[in-house]
Structure formats: C-alpha cells, structure tokens
Amino acid sequence: MTTLRLVTLSADELNRKEQWRRRLGSERDALTERTRTEENRALRTTIIEWLSETRITTVCAYVPVGSEPGSPELLDSLVALGHRVLLPVMAGRNPLEWAAYEGPDSLRRATYGLLEPSTPHLGAGAISEAGAVLVPALAVDRRGVRLGKGAGFYDRSLPLADDSAELAAVVRDSEFVEELPAEAHDVRVTGVMTPASGFTRLPV
Ligand SMILES: Nc1nc2c(c(=O)[nH]1)N(C=O)[C@@H](CNc1ccc(C(=O)N[C@@H](CCC(=O)O)C(=O)O)cc1)CN2
C-alpha cells in the first residue's frame, strides 16, 4: 500500500515539475535579445560584486547554453579577477566531474549542445574546493528548492560541496518563486542570484 502511494505521488510531482519546466522554458525562449543581454550584464556585475565582498577564490560555474541566464563574459571576468573557475563535466549518471576554465579556447563541444572544458579532469570531489557554486536552474523557491533540467546532476553533485559553500542558483527575477514542487532527493540551495536583486540568502 505505502509503496503504491509513494509511486503515485512521485509520478504526480514529476508531472508538475515538467509543467513548470515547459512554462519557464517558453518564457525564456520568448525573451528579446536585448532583454537577455541586459539581464546577463546585470548578473555579471552583481555576481562579481558579491564575490568581491567575500574571500572566495574557487568558484564552480557553468557555461550557459541557449536561453540560460549567465554569459561566457562572466567566466572571463571571474578568471581576470583571479578566481579559479571550475566547470562541470558530465560523466555518465555519476556526480559531475570538474575541470578548470582557462579561457574560451579551453572549451569544447559536448553532448546535449553543452560546452565542456578540455583541461584535465579534477574528479567529482573538486567541488569541495569551491567557496561558491553557481548552479544553473530554471527556477528556485523561497525554501531553496531548485528546478533544473531534470536529470538530477546537481542533486547528485551538490552533496559533495563543502558545508560552508554558498550554493547559489542563478535565475531571472521572475523565476525566484514562492513554491516549487519538491521531492525528497532535491538538494536545497543556500541562495539565489538574480539580475535585479543580486544575491539573496535563503533559510536552508
Ligand atoms: N549550462 C549548463 N551546463 C550543465 C547543466 C546545465 O543545466 N546547464 N547541467 C545541469 O544539470 C549538467 C548537464 N545536465 C543535463 C541535464 C539534462 C540533459 C537532458 O535531459 N538531455 C536530454 C536531451 C535534451 C536535448 O537534447 O534537448 C536527454 O537526455 O535526452 C542534458 C544535460 C551539467 N552542465
């Protein structure tokens, strides 16, 4: 009985997550190039300012693709300011591995239209060296529940981060929402970063 009920609930949650993904995805796709550029510029400024107020050196980031918030320029700015920037490398369904970003030439095409670093792989444990993890997301809620692409990569990887690390979901302002469907395996982020509001610490 109990098992059956759990399975039903979980399928339902999955459905609700999928509906959110579709809606948020079309909203992102409908943005004008101008809005996108403005938001990404604001994100770059606000992320750099936020980090400059901390003693964080190593930052885990991601190379945005399609309509994801963020920009390659942000990665270059972080490196120029002396940060060590680690980027995710997919390794099957295991936790993400990490490798250093060393400029645009250090990236190569990977599966699913992603770009990955061609520098030496540092393993899945390298995330523990980061003071901040910029986490790609479609949305995040006030409890720190994050909605991602739906493959669970960050749910498997974030538990390897240091306890003191800031786990900052990077989203558009309208994607910081009241409540998202949550599942037991969802790892909560410690903060959210948006173009207009900058970094907001969440009560995790
Ligand atoms: N820029 C960026 N890099 C990232 C992530 C991300 O969200 N954004 N990830 C965050 O986790 C990881 C990759 N996550 C992925 C999650 C799902 C699928 C996926 O569902 N692929 C579909 C095909 C999708 C398509 O081609 O449109 C599939 O498996 O069939 C791929 C990668 C690591 N790197």
Ligand SMILES: Nc1ncnc2c1ncn2[C@@H]1O[C@H](COP(=O)(O)OP(=O)(O)OP(=O)(O)O)[C@@H](O)[C@H]1O
């Ligand atoms: N810790 C885990 N170990 C193994 N599998 C997991 C774990 N966390 C999540 N998963 C698997 O990943 C699937 C997708 O999870 P979810 O929908 O929460 O992904 P997401 O957080 O949106 O995606 P992503 O992290 O890739 O951006 C889950 O149905 C589950 O099967």
